[in-house]
Amino acid sequence: MTKIAVIPGDGIGQEVIAEAQKVLALALPGYEATEYDLGARRYNRNGEILPDSVLSELDEHDAILLGAIGDPTVPPGVLERGLLLKLRFELDQYVNLRPSRLYPGAATPLADVKPGDIDFVVVREGTEGLYTGAGGNLHVNSAAEVATEESLNTRYGTERVIRDAFERARRRRGHLTLVHKTNVLIHAGGLWKRTFDDVAAEYPDVTTEYQHVDAAAMFLVNRPHTFDVIVTDNLFGDILTDIAAAVTGGIGLAATGSINPDHQHPSTFEPVHGSAPDIAGQGIADPVAAISSTALLLDHLGRADAAAAVNAAVERELGSREAGASIRTSEVGDRVAADVAGQLS
Amino acid sequence: MTKIAVIPGDGIGQEVIAEAQKVLALALPGYEATEYDLGARRYNRNGEILPDSVLSELDEHDAILLGAIGDPTVPPGVLERGLLLKLRFELDQYVNLRPSRLYPGAATPLADVKPGDIDFVVVREGTEGLYTGAGGNLHVNSAAEVATEESLNTRYGTERVIRDAFERARRRRGHLTLVHKTNVLIHAGGLWKRTFDDVAAEYPDVTTEYQHVDAAAMFLVNRPHTFDVIVTDNLFGDILTDIAAAVTGGIGLAATGSINPDHQHPSTFEPVHGSAPDIAGQGIADPVAAISSTALLLDHLGRADAAAAVNAAVERELGSREAGASIRTSEVGDRVAADVAGQLS
Ligand SMILES: CC(C)[C@H](C(=O)O)[C@@H](O)C(=O)O
Numbered sequence: 088m089t090k091i092a093v094i095p096g097d098g099i100g101q102e103v104i105a106e107a108q109k110v111l112a113l114a115l116p117g118y119e120a121t122e123y124d125l126g127a128r129r130y131n132r133n134g135e136i137l138p139d140s141v142l143s144e145l146d147e148h149d150a151i152l153l154g155a156i157g158d159p160t161v162p163p164g165v166l167e168r169g170l171l172l173k174l175r176f177e178l179d180q181y182v183n184l185r186p187s188r189l190y191p192g193a194a195t196p197l198a199d200v201k202p203g204d205i206d207f208v209v210v211r212e213g214t215e216g217l218y219t220g221a222g223g224n225l226h227v228n229s230a231a232e233v234a235t236e237e238s239l240n241t242r243y244g245t246e247r248v249i250r251d252a253f254e255r256a257r258r259r260r261g262h263l264t265l266v267h268k269t270n271v272l273i274h275a276g277g278l279w280k281r282t283f284d285d286v287a288a289e290y291p292d293v294t295t296e297y298q299h300v301d302a303a304a305m306f307l308v309n310r311p312h313t314f315d316v317i318v319t320d321n322l323f324g325d326i327l328t329d330i331a332a333a334v335t336g337g338i339g340l341a342a343t344g345s346i347n348p349d350h351q352h353p354s355t356f357e358p359v360h361g362s363a364p365d366i367a368g369q370g371i372a373d374p375v376a377a378i379s380s381t382a383l384l385l386d387h388l389g390r391a392d393a394a395a396a397v398n399a400a401v402e403r404e405l406g407s408r409e410a411g412a413s414i415r416t417s418e419v420g421d422r423v424a425a426d427v428a429g430q431l432s
Numbered sequence: 433m434t435k436i437a438v439i440p441g442d443g444i445g446q447e448v449i450a451e452a453q454k455v456l457a458l459a460l461p462g463y464e465a466t467e468y469d470l471g472a473r474r475y476n477r478n479g480e481i482l483p484d485s486v487l488s489e490l491d492e493h494d495a496i497l498l499g500a501i502g503d504p505t506v507p508p509g510v511l512e513r514g515l516l517l518k519l520r521f522e523l524d525q526y527v528n529l530r531p532s533r534l535y536p537g538a539a540t541p542l543a544d545v546k547p548g549d550i551d552f553v554v555v556r557e558g559t560e561g562l563y564t565g566a567g568g569n570l571h572v573n574s575a576a577e578v579a580t581e582e583s584l585n586t587r588y589g590t591e592r593v594i595r596d597a598f599e600r601a602r603r604r605r606g607h608l609t610l611v612h613k614t615n616v617l618i619h620a621g622g623l624w625k626r627t628f629d630d631v632a633a634e635y636p637d638v639t640t641e642y643q644h645v646d647a648a649a650m651f652l653v654n655r656p657h658t659f660d661v662i663v664t665d666n667l668f669g670d671i672l673t674d675i676a677a678a679v680t681g682g683i684g685l686a687a688t689g690s691i692n693p694d695h696q697h698p699s700t701f702e703p704v705h706g707s708a709p710d711i712a713g714q715g716i717a718d719p720v721a722a723i724s725s726t727a728l729l730l731d732h733l734g735r736a737d738a739a740a741a742v743n744a745a746v747e748r749e750l751g752s753r754e755a756g757a758s759i760r761t762s763e764v765g766d767r768v769a770a771d772v773a774g775q776l777s
């Protein structure tokens with residue numbers, strides 16, 4: 088029995104997760120869902136963000152499905168660090184995976200691209216770099232204030248994520264791009280580049296390339312079709328994946344996984360979009376990103392066929408839409424679920 | 433007599449700087465140019481990058497005009513750190529200025545944008561952050577290797593660049609966006625945000641906004657027209673300016689200034705493009721970015737009229753080109769110079 092922890096979260100999170108679960112019920116029949124009330128509502132109610140006991144319970148599951156976290160009533164950073172990043176660090180989710188595809192009908196700001204032209208994944212490191220919180224402030228609020236922010240990187244941490252990226256490249260078109268800033272960040276960049284070159288020797292079937300982060304950011308805009316798999320550090324990955332979302336038509340359609348590839352802890356799957364309080368409760372949020380995140384979840388749990396069925400159904404749903412037409416959240420879920428049911432029956 | 437140090441540099445640097453000087457001769461009549469042989473050629477000849485004596489001489493000038501630095505024969509990072517970044521740090525060029533405009537005829541990858549739609553400047557901090565070189569490596573080349581990279585930020589350094597950005601916003605459309613990652617980089621982000629808010633109180637006529645760097649990277653692609661002035665740290669600025677170059681049609685047209693606004697040291701002006709060794713020596717490199725960098729130089733030296741004339745001439749030159757037609761470096765320089773001469777006579 089596959090055990091999934093479901094964190095609907097805030098705003099439209101609840102609505103889109105309901106549709107994702109409709110689809111998951113068909114793609115992963117009989118899975119056991121346990122709902123966890125985490126996010127802005129709980130924080131505003133009793134100040135709790137991610138109690139240790141809840142973290143332990145989550146850790147007992149096969150995967151976590153998350154809707155969206157956040158609300159304007161909560162100070163910025165509190166839930167991001169206390170919940171989202173804490174899950175990544177505590178559950179050792181060292182692969183932050185962001186597939187980027189240009190879907191039919193997606194509102195890309197780019198000229199001269201068509202569905203299929205853009206199809207790459209970013210493998211972002213999830214447990215190191217500038218995300219550890221290391222650093223400090225001295226003489227706060229005085230003219231003498233100094234603030235430091237420290238990027239911590241280990242051979243252990245870089246090697247495992249780079250290896251994962253090579254494995255994914257091997258299963259795709261066989262091309263891997265390392266992105267860093269080795270000409271300026273010589274300490275961390277040196278470690279990343281040497282580790283990359285070492286691991287590359289084990290994957291002679293994968294072609295490799297190195298790009299500085301500034302160049303990569305530009306190439307994602309003016310030649311995104313040249314990428315297959317990108318591997319990069321935590322902060323560069325944060326930025327590059329949002330550019331990727333932009334060129335493929337916005338974060339509204341993107342899904343992501345915070346993955347522990349070794350299955351020692353559950354991985355988290357979620358839509359990239361936020362809780363969108365402005366449209367919450369109206370039944371008009373697009374659930375395709377949440378549904379796509381179930382495909383990543385299925386793939387991670389070894390159900391490649393079911394994952395492919397969900398992806399195909401999402402692609403058909405998007406391809407069938409009239410440009411600019413409004414959608415109803417539950418109708419989208421019903422259509423995609425019916426399509427998946429048809430494929431898997 | 434205005435004294436300009438000219439560093440033509442490598443590859444097409446020499447060719448485009450010759451055209452920039454044609455224009456400068458008209459816009460800044462009687463300026464005194466002293467040429468400095470720095471870059472890959474000198475490094476390959478005798479290992480010298482930026483001798484202290486040369487740095488002292490450069491420091492005696494009113495401004496530095498630079499072509500392009502770099503060649504595949506030099507290990508990556510050597511000239512970047514030893515020459516380009518060293519100039520920024522030693523000459524206290526704390527404002528790295530990158531105007532981004534969509535010129536007529538420019539090959540933007542974006543659909544539905546027309547010249548004039550994109551017009552913003554990025555004010556990037558140039559002397560702090562992750563660019564100081566602070567950090568190190570332990571247990572190099574072993575499984576236990578650790579690498580750190582430290583971002584160093586001061587109230588002094590953030591306040592002066594933020595103030596400069598407010599001044600520029602006031603002279604433009606009056607809107608300033610701070611970009612950082614305050615929800616994760618709480619130490620440096622906190623300093624930047626508090627400093628920004630403090631300085632903002634002195635500029636009630638400037639509207640302000642804050643964006644996380646990942647969101648800003650996305651917005652630069654899918655709504656670049658919403659930006660007027662952006663202020664950000666050294667590394668974020670490095671990335672954002674390349675996205676800006678991408679959406680406005682590539683780094684081929686962009687110019688940049690590494691500026692000491694207080695005129696205690698000379699500022700450096702240069703095209704953003706590289707030395708392009710593949711097309712060097714053929715007389716086909718486009719000199720408009722180098723020419724545009726003279727407009728930044730003129731503006732910095734208080735010659736706003738001459739700067740405007742150069743910008744107008746560049747705009748006319750680009751507007752008059754047939755899409756895809758090839759250009760001759762010296763002919764472009766002649767045309768733009770004639771246009772500038774006509775305006776200033
Ligand atoms: C919410 C925030 C902490 C997070 C990050 O920076 O990783 C988000 O931007 C993301 O990309 O998942």
Ligand SMILES: CC(C)[C@H](C(=O)O)[C@@H](O)C(=O)O
Pocket residue numbers: 270271301512513516517670
């Ligand atoms: C060459 C390199 C060191 C430099 C930087 O990172 O600042 C360049 O990318 C730039 O933007 O001027």
